Structure formats: structure tokens, C-alpha cells
Amino acid sequence: MNISETLRKIEGSATAQIFAKAKELEQAGRDIIHLEIGQPDFSPPDIVLEATIQAIREKKTTYTVSRGIEDLRKAIANYYHELYNQSLDYKSEVILTSGAKLAIFASVWTVVNPGDNVIVLNPSWVSYGDIVESLNAEARYLGVDLDFNFDADRLQSLTDDRTKALILNSPSNPTGSVVPMTTLKEIARHCEQNDILLISDEIYSDFVYEGKHNSVMEIEGWRDFALIVNGFSKTFSMTGFRLGYVLGKKEWIDQINKVNQLTASCPVNFAQYGAIVALKEIQVMKDFIQDTMKDRRDFTSQLLNGIGLEFIAPKGAMYAWVRVPSDDSAKFASDLLEAEGVALTPGIAFGPDGEGHVRLCFATSKTIIEEGITRIGRFLGS
Ligand SMILES: Cc1ncc(COP(=O)(O)O)c(C=O)c1O
Structure with missing residues (x-):
């Protein structure tokens, strides 16, 4: 066969x-x-379930626009404004995807051509390497310890003119490590200087037990070199709703929108109404x-x-x-x-x-x- x-x-x-x-x-x-x-x-909180059921009753069962409904994109932008005092244009800088996994897939797809390479931390979530390989690109592994320390020379030697992205996940699956701000800035600087897209998977941002979560959004000029991925699966236990999102510069978000149109068409309609209520309950x-x-x-x-x-x-x-x-x-x-x-x-x-x-x-x-x-x-x- x-x-x-x-x-x-x-x-x-x-x-x-x-x-x-x-x-x-x-x-x-x-x-x-x-x-x-x-x-x-x-x-998920009962009122999230109720809002979702209500949305089904109201026949929110059709396709939506491929980026996800405006009210949810607006709610996400407002939430990040509250968190980091950053204004995101919900029309062009926020996009919903069918789960955070598709958000990562689409983010990688946005910058990678066959034969390019992507730096993946080692150890890190099982799917990153496969996502990269499935796009006919090479996953290059950068070892990190439990404090996200890495060998700067090794990072430099992994980087060449076909290095298009670096995927960072903090707090980390599988180690539970949280990246210190100084290390995050060091990684960000490397990406910015080498024209590498930093894909920051922040899906566990609410699961920090010591210290605080450091987001790429706190770094000045982040839009020029980073995309931020997050979603509803973990914080709200809404894994089956399949709702992730990406925040970033319009030019990249527009490409992710094409991936949405090519794959799931749009995030699940009624699930998005549940997510609006979820954000109020965060x-x-x-x-x-x-x-x-x-x-x-x-x-x-x-x-x-x-x-x-x-x-x-x-x-x-x-x-x-x-x-x-x-x-x-x-x-x-x-x-x-x-x-x-x-x-x-x-x-x-x-x-x-x-x-x-x-x-x-x-x-x-x-x-x-x-x-x-x-x-x-x-x-x-x-
Ligand atoms: C680090 C990480 N990123 C992304 C995902 C995918 O999330 P979703 O279920 O929203 O696709 C997971 C799920 O386990 C994860 O652990």
C-alpha cells in the first residue's frame, strides 16, 4: 500500500x-x-456548560468565520490587556484554532518551508518534533535543564540560515519547569537577532505553583519575533471543546487563518460561546x-x-x-x-x-x- x-x-x-x-x-x-x-x-465550570448548551439551543451549530467569533476574540484581547496592559487588535492579532495543537501546527507552518529547521527544546512536549517533521522540516534539539538553562554555544551552532522557528513551552510539559525572565529574554534576543520566530506555547500559564509565569508578551517588541499560543484545554479542562488561540502580528495571523480555512474551517461554533463565559470565570x-x-x-x-x-x-x-x-x-x-x-x-x-x-x-x-x-x-x- x-x-x-x-x-x-x-x-x-x-x-x-x-x-x-x-x-x-x-x-x-x-x-x-x-x-x-x-x-x-x-x-469546566457549570456556567460554561450552560452557556454552551444554550448556544446549541440557539442553533449556534453552523460554521463561524474562520478566525473565530468576534466576541470571543474581543474577550481574549481584553483579558490580555488586563494581564499585561497590552492592546491587541482583536480583528487582526487574535485567532482561534481547533485546539492549541493546531495553533502550534499553524504557527510552524507559517514560517517553515521543506528543508528548513526548527529548534525544539529537549525534553519537551511529544508533538513538537512530529509537527515539524510532518512539514518536511528538521527538528533540532536543544538540551535544557530543569531551570531552562542551556548551552548558548550549542544554540548558536544549531542555528543557520534555514532555522525558521524555536518552540518554547513554559511551564513545561513534561518537566514542570518555569522559564526565568532572564532566560526568556536571552532566547528572545537570539530569535530576534537571527530572524527566528519564537513560538511560545503558554498553555500551562495558569499552572504555576512557585514564582510567576513569564510571558513573551512582557518583552518589549515581542510582536516582531514571537507568536503566543494558549487555549482553553487546561485551565478550564475544556479539552474536548477543541479551542486554542494565537496572538501576534497581523502578517503571521493572516497565514494561520489560511491554515484554519484549509483544515478545520473554523473552531466549533457553540464551544466558542462557552469560552466567552469561561474567560469571565478565569x-x-x-x-x-x-x-x-x-x-x-x-x-x-x-x-x-x-x-x-x-x-x-x-x-x-x-x-x-x-x-x-x-x-x-x-x-x-x-x-x-x-x-x-x-x-x-x-x-x-x-x-x-x-x-x-x-x-x-x-x-x-x-x-x-x-x-x-x-x-x-x-x-x-x-
Ligand atoms: C504543551 C502542550 N501544548 C499544547 C497542547 C495541546 O492542547 P489542545 O488540547 O488545546 O490541543 C498540550 C496538550 O496536552 C500540551 O501539553
């Missing part, structure tokens, strides 16, 4: 693969603890995250330390990045799933430097976290 060379190279999301295997075992009657997938266990969600998610992070840290795993409490996001006593994280995750029914994502999925680690998502109840870590402890014989 004929299959595209480009797609053949792409293995598919490792999180999805381990999730599928866990589901298979579950169907065969096994009791599985899911700590692999980045799906928060809480629900403080409630931020308080919830500070309270519940921080508590879960502390609980997870305490239990992981208790079973003797090498681990540093994450400053943000929803993941624990855990060193395991194995140099084959895929085998470790698979053996753990078979033996104890605990699903974790192998670190190798997050880039070559992820080997020897697993990612544990703590956006679930303390009961499940405790059961999962107890079983991991048993598996390790501790």
Missing part, C-alpha cells in the same frame, strides 16, 4: 499509544491507574488550580520521595518528571503497566534527553495518585 514517506516516519503520539494499551488491558478486565494522559480530572479556575493542583503536586512529591525515586517538585504544569532506575523508559513504562496496571508516559517520547525518565500526570484525585505511586513502589520493590 502507498503511504506518504513523511507520515511513515511519524510514529504517532507516545501518550496516545500507552493510553491505547492501557485501555486494551482495561477492556480485558484489568484495573488500570491512568497517570499518563494530560487530561485534568475536574470539569479567576475561579486560577484559585482552584492554586489550591487543588498545588496540593496534588505536594502530595505527589511527598509520595514519590517516599518510594525513593529521584525527583524535583515541578514549579508548574501538571506533571512530575521522574528519574527511573532504567535506561529504557519505554520498557519500564510497558513493564510497569503489565505488572501493576499503572500507565505513565515514557520519557523518551519527549526527546532524546528524556530517556531514563517517566512523566506522571497529577491532575487526578489524591486517591488515584496514592494508589498509583503505591503500586510503582511495589514494582520497584521499595
Whole structure:
């Protein structure tokens, strides 16, 4: 059978693969603890659900304009004005996409030609490398430590005249690291000087437990070198609404609009009405995250330390990045799933430097976290 060379190279999301295997075992009657997938266990606020249902009743079930409805773009622009005192033109500098993943895809597509390259941090979210490769470009990995420190010479040596973008994600999936402002400025300067688009994926911006989230929007002149990606999936647990967005300069946003028109046509109509209400509720969600998610992070840290795993409490996001006593994280995750029914994502999925680690998502109840870590402890014989 004929299959595209480009797609053949792409293995598919490792999180999805381990999730599928866990589901298979579950169907065969096994009791599985899911700590692999980045799906928060809480629900969107009731008034968001009500607004969405109301929108369906009002037959907001058609296509919308490809950029997303004006009222939602206006609400996003107003929200960022409140946050950073920056005026965004909602007509030209804000665009909705079908999930933040498509926002990243479209942002990369905006600047990359076949044969170009994109700098991806290592470790970082599973999909970045695949997104780049699927556009027939090369993903070049820049190692970062848990404080986002990197080797400036290495960054320079990765950069050439075909380097078109750098993807940064803070707070980070999988490590939970939060980029310090000085490092963010250093990366931004490199991008600006080398005409590289800095794609700043800030989807976990509300999940910071120590210090504060540093946004590219706080850097003067950001529009000239950066696009900011965010969305409704994590803060509001609206993953199934498929709503992400990109903020930035008109010229790039216009290209992203073409990607919308080529792919999903537009974001889901009624979901956008839910999102307008969600933004009004954001403080409630931020308080919830500070309270519940921080508590879960502390609980997870305490239990992981208790079973003797090498681990540093994450400053943000929803993941624990855990060193395991194995140099084959895929085998470790698979053996753990078979033996104890605990699903974790192998670190190798997050880039070559992820080997020897697993990612544990703590956006679930303390009961499940405790059961999962107890079983991991048993598996390790501790
Ligand atoms: C770092 C990061 N960016 C983007 C996304 C995609 O978000 P969405 O579900 O809105 O497409 C995820 C989802 O897990 C993520 O972890």
C-alpha cells in the first residue's frame, strides 16, 4: 500500500499509544491507574456548560468565520490587556484554532518551508518534533535543564540560515519547569537577532505553583519575533471543546487563518460561546488550580520521595518528571503497566534527553495518585 514517506516516519503520539494499551488491558478486565494522559480530572465550570448548551439551543451549530467569533476574540484581547496592559487588535492579532495543537501546527507552518529547521527544546512536549517533521522540516534539539538553562554555544551552532522557528513551552510539559525572565529574554534576543520566530506555547500559564509565569508578551517588541499560543484545554479542562488561540502580528495571523480555512474551517461554533463565559470565570479556575493542583503536586512529591525515586517538585504544569532506575523508559513504562496496571508516559517520547525518565500526570484525585505511586513502589520493590 502507498503511504506518504513523511507520515511513515511519524510514529504517532507516545501518550496516545500507552493510553491505547492501557485501555486494551482495561477492556480485558484489568484495573488500570491512568497517570499518563494530560487530561485534568475536574470539569469546566457549570456556567460554561450552560452557556454552551444554550448556544446549541440557539442553533449556534453552523460554521463561524474562520478566525473565530468576534466576541470571543474581543474577550481574549481584553483579558490580555488586563494581564499585561497590552492592546491587541482583536480583528487582526487574535485567532482561534481547533485546539492549541493546531495553533502550534499553524504557527510552524507559517514560517517553515521543506528543508528548513526548527529548534525544539529537549525534553519537551511529544508533538513538537512530529509537527515539524510532518512539514518536511528538521527538528533540532536543544538540551535544557530543569531551570531552562542551556548551552548558548550549542544554540548558536544549531542555528543557520534555514532555522525558521524555536518552540518554547513554559511551564513545561513534561518537566514542570518555569522559564526565568532572564532566560526568556536571552532566547528572545537570539530569535530576534537571527530572524527566528519564537513560538511560545503558554498553555500551562495558569499552572504555576512557585514564582510567576513569564510571558513573551512582557518583552518589549515581542510582536516582531514571537507568536503566543494558549487555549482553553487546561485551565478550564475544556479539552474536548477543541479551542486554542494565537496572538501576534497581523502578517503571521493572516497565514494561520489560511491554515484554519484549509483544515478545520473554523473552531466549533457553540464551544466558542462557552469560552466567552469561561474567560469571565478565569479567576475561579486560577484559585482552584492554586489550591487543588498545588496540593496534588505536594502530595505527589511527598509520595514519590517516599518510594525513593529521584525527583524535583515541578514549579508548574501538571506533571512530575521522574528519574527511573532504567535506561529504557519505554520498557519500564510497558513493564510497569503489565505488572501493576499503572500507565505513565515514557520519557523518551519527549526527546532524546528524556530517556531514563517517566512523566506522571497529577491532575487526578489524591486517591488515584496514592494508589498509583503505591503500586510503582511495589514494582520497584521499595
Ligand atoms: C504543551 C502542550 N501544548 C499544547 C497542547 C495541546 O492542547 P489542545 O488540547 O488545546 O490541543 C498540550 C496538550 O496536552 C500540551 O501539553
